[in-house]
Amino acid sequence: MPLCVWCNRAISQTVTLTQLLSWGQFPVQEVCEACQERLTRITGSCCPQCGRQQRAATICHDCERWHDGVVNRALFQYDAGFKAYMQQYKFQGDYALRVVVQAALAQALQRTTYDVLVPVPVDAATRQDRGFNQVTGWLTGQPFFQVLEVVADHKERPQSAKTRAERLVTPQPFSLAPNACKLLHQRRVLLLDDVYTTGRTIRHAIDQINLSGAKAVTSLTLAR
Amino acid sequence: MDNDEQFFGRWVPSSRPPLEPLANREAIEQSRGSAQCTRCGHRLTVADQLPNGALYCRQCLQLGRLTTHHKLYTIPEPNQFPMMTESPLTWSGQLKPQQVVAATAIRELVATKRNQLLWAVTGAGKTEILYPALAWALQQGWRVAWASPRVDVCLELAPRLARAFAGVPQAVLHGKQEHSYTYRQLTICTTHQLLRFQAAFDWLIVDEVDAFPLTTSPMLQRAVKQAQKPSGSHIFLTATPGPHLQKLVAQRKIAVTYVPLRYHGYLLPQMKVHLCWQWRQRLLKGQLPGQLVRQLREYQRTGQRFLLFVPHIADLPPIAAALDQAGVVGGVTVHAADAERAEKVQAMRDGRCQFLVTTTILERGVTFPNVAVVILGGDDAVFSTAALVQIAGRAGRHAAHPRGEVTCYCQSQSRTIQQARAMINHLNRQGRQQGGQ
Numbered sequence: 001m002p003l004c005v006w007c008n009r010a011i012s013q014t015v016t017l018t019q020l021l022s023w024g025q026f027p028v029q030e031v032c033e034a035c036q037e038r039l040t041r042i043t044g045s046c047c048p049q050c051g052r053q054q055r056a057a058t059i060c061h062d063c064e065r066w067h068d069g070v071v072n073r074a075l076f077q078y079d080a081g082f083k084a085y086m087q088q089y090k091f092q093g094d095y096a097l098r099v100v101v102q103a104a105l106a107q108a109l110q111r112t113t114y115d116v117l118v119p120v121p122v123d124a125a126t127r128q129d130r131g132f133n134q135v136t137g138w139l140t141g142q143p144f145f146q147v148l149e150v151v152a153d154h155k156e157r158p159q160s161a162k163t164r165a166e167r168l169v170t171p172q173p174f175s176l177a178p179n180a181c182k183l184l185h186q187r188r189v190l191l192l193d194d195v196y197t198t199g200r201t202i203r204h205a206i207d208q209i210n211l212s213g214a215k216a217v218t219s220l221t222l223a224r
Numbered sequence: 225m226d227n228d229e230q231f232f233g234r235w236v237p238s239s240r241p242p243l244e245p246l247a248n249r250e251a252i253e254q255s256r257g258s259a260q261c262t263r264c265g266h267r268l269t270v271a272d273q274l275p276n277g278a279l280y281c282r283q284c285l286q287l288g289r290l291t292t293h294h295k296l297y298t299i300p301e302p303n304q305f306p307m308m309t310e311s312p313l314t315w316s317g318q319l320k321p322q323q324v325v326a327a328t329a330i331r332e333l334v335a336t337k338r339n340q341l342l343w344a345v346t347g348a349g350k351t352e353i354l355y356p357a358l359a360w361a362l363q364q365g366w367r368v369a370w371a372s373p374r375v376d377v378c379l380e381l382a383p384r385l386a387r388a389f390a391g392v393p394q395a396v397l398h399g400k401q402e403h404s405y406t407y408r409q410l411t412i413c414t415t416h417q418l419l420r421f422q423a424a425f426d427w428l429i430v431d432e433v434d435a436f437p438l439t440t441s442p443m444l445q446r447a448v449k450q451a452q453k454p455s456g457s458h459i460f461l462t463a464t465p466g467p468h469l470q471k472l473v474a475q476r477k478i479a480v481t482y483v484p485l486r487y488h489g490y491l492l493p494q495m496k497v498h499l500c501w502q503w504r505q506r507l508l509k510g511q512l513p514g515q516l517v518r519q520l521r522e523y524q525r526t527g528q529r530f531l532l533f534v535p536h537i538a539d540l541p542p543i544a545a546a547l548d549q550a551g552v553v554g555g556v557t558v559h560a561a562d563a564e565r566a567e568k569v570q571a572m573r574d575g576r577c578q579f580l581v582t583t584t585i586l587e588r589g590v591t592f593p594n595v596a597v598v599i600l601g602g603d604d605a606v607f608s609t610a611a612l613v614q615i616a617g618r619a620g621r622h623a624a625h626p627r628g629e630v631t632c633y634c635q636s637q638s639r640t641i642q643q644a645r646a647m648i649n650h651l652n653r654q655g656r657q658q659g660g661q
Contacts, residue, residue: 088285092285092286092288092289093274093285093289094282094289095274095280096271096272096282127276128276131274131276131278132275132276137275
């Protein structure tokens with residue numbers, strides 16, 4: 001019996017009649033239902049700017065403060081469940097957990113129109129330590145261009161350890177790769193990041209992409 | 225020198241070599257196409273590979289990730305603890321006669337460095353029985369660890385040991401704590417934390433050896449073996465040893481000390497079994513077995529408080545509804561994921577609550593002064609032999625009410641029920657020889 005990659009308990013898979021009669025391979029379930037329910041999807045109405053789950057379809061109070069036209073969509077709510085997921089996947093470095101959200105992301109990317117996918121990069125020291133970029137780990141073969149680079153090779157403190165006020169004054173951490181203008185010129189760019197918290201990081205990335213002469217930039221994050 | 229202490233008898237992972245040369249080994253050992261984690265023994269597969277080519281171990285990830293880029297460093301345990309001229313025991317309580325017998329036996333076996341088992345019934349006072357032996361071991365300057373598979377047992381034990389051995393510095397280690405490791409003569413930790421140690425302890429006490437996850441995890445069993453010095457010994461504490469331990473006892477590979485009597489000198493209550501046909505199907509219609517309802521009504525009439533154990537969390541709402549329908553009121557349901565679990569258990573302790581309907585989470589570690597125990601569906605697979613004996617042990621724990629009633633309702637006499645009854649009989653036979661009643 002297959003084991004759930006997250007909780008390590010056995011998955012009891014139900015086989016439907018259609019699957020039986022289709023005579024093909026059964027889809028292999030890697031995450032049990034209980035674990036899938038630990039993450040909450042954002043459904044229904046959300047803030048038209050940052051993609052936060054809310055009842056009204058108007059701009060949320062955080063985005064009012066930014067006062068710009070940034071458009072972000074998110075797949076999951078950033079709640080205790082998603083935090084626990086990120087703790088194990090990103091901070092403890094359990095690369096195998098990437099499959100938990102891969103299906104949801106692949107579906108979302110298929111429904112979005114864009115020309116170039118740009119993942120938000122990780123600085124070299126962190127990548128060396130962690131052994132992977134948590135954002136590109138989620139991709140299942142979709143083509144992407146790593147046109148953003150992290151300027152400072154070491155950061156004094158990770159974003160996740162700062163307060164909101166500290167995060168908002170973070171200086172621009174990204175620069176464009178030399179081939180960026182050629183790749184992005186007059187193209188629609190989709191930025192991909194893990195969590196939208198204050199929106200500071202994603203706006204820094206959007207500013208840099210805009211310098212390259214892209215036609216439009218939107219962003220997609222796993223959680224808001 | 226202070227910094228060296230963290231290496232004493234431990235494997236400390238690092239991706240960079242330390243300033244001074246230390247004994248070390250690869251964190252992930254690779255040979256002939258296979259790879260194994262040297263900390264937990266997990267065999268790695270290609271699925272455990274990171275994009276940068278390194279392999280990492282998923283099994284002991286909670287203790288900090290080990291990859292092929294890491295090495296483990298250690299300094300052999302130097303045992304720099306002074307011999308004490310006086311016993312470090314500052315406990316002022318008195319052991320009961322049958323406890324003194326066991327305590328003396330254990331204390332003598334420790335000196336011979338034999339591996340041993342303390343098979344003491346639920347409510348025998350296992351912790352106190354070990355005090356004389358532990359005091360002796362500490363007095364010799366031994367490094368000792370008290371490990372338990374359950375973190376709540378560690379948290380409850382630490383203050384008790386701190387009071388009983390006030391002069392001995394102790395370290396408490398578990399996964400939920402913030403502060404870093406300290407080197408101490410007495411270590412209280414979860415069995416997971418033992419994975420970090422290597423030939424560190426002269427005497428290793430493993431509490432609740434039959435509790436999840438120790439029984440089912442080869443990783444933790446390996447941890448127990450490795451943490452103990454080759455010249456050291458261990459003692460397992462349990463009320464319900466599994467088949468493997470019982471075999472070791474029968475083969476005389478492990479010395480055993482029985483405490484078949486509870487601290488108040490009474491025998492364990494035997495479990496009464498009532499068969500009831502298809503209770504689950506009848507529950508779907510909102511009915512409980514008639515005999516059960518009559519018994520619970522009788523408890524209500526006489527003011528006897530009780531615990532009702534059921535197999536699954538999903539059974540709790542229909543059973544609570546059926547009890548309400550039958551006129552048995554004044555209780556609540558408790559399960560593992562219940563946010564108010566601690567408050568509900570406390571309410572039961574204080575007598576503000578007439579009964580609890582619960583799952584196996586309350587099988588061990590909880591004491592209510594005077595309760596009757598009822599099990600519904602005792603033949604379900606979730607109730608192992610050990611669980612049934614532990615559950616039966618919730619009854620009659622108080623000296624003022626030493627005789628409790630334990631009733632089990634089931635569709636058939638499963639092997640687990642028969643074994644549980646046999647185990648209680650076995651202990652009671654020994655208890656009678658010691659004058660129990």
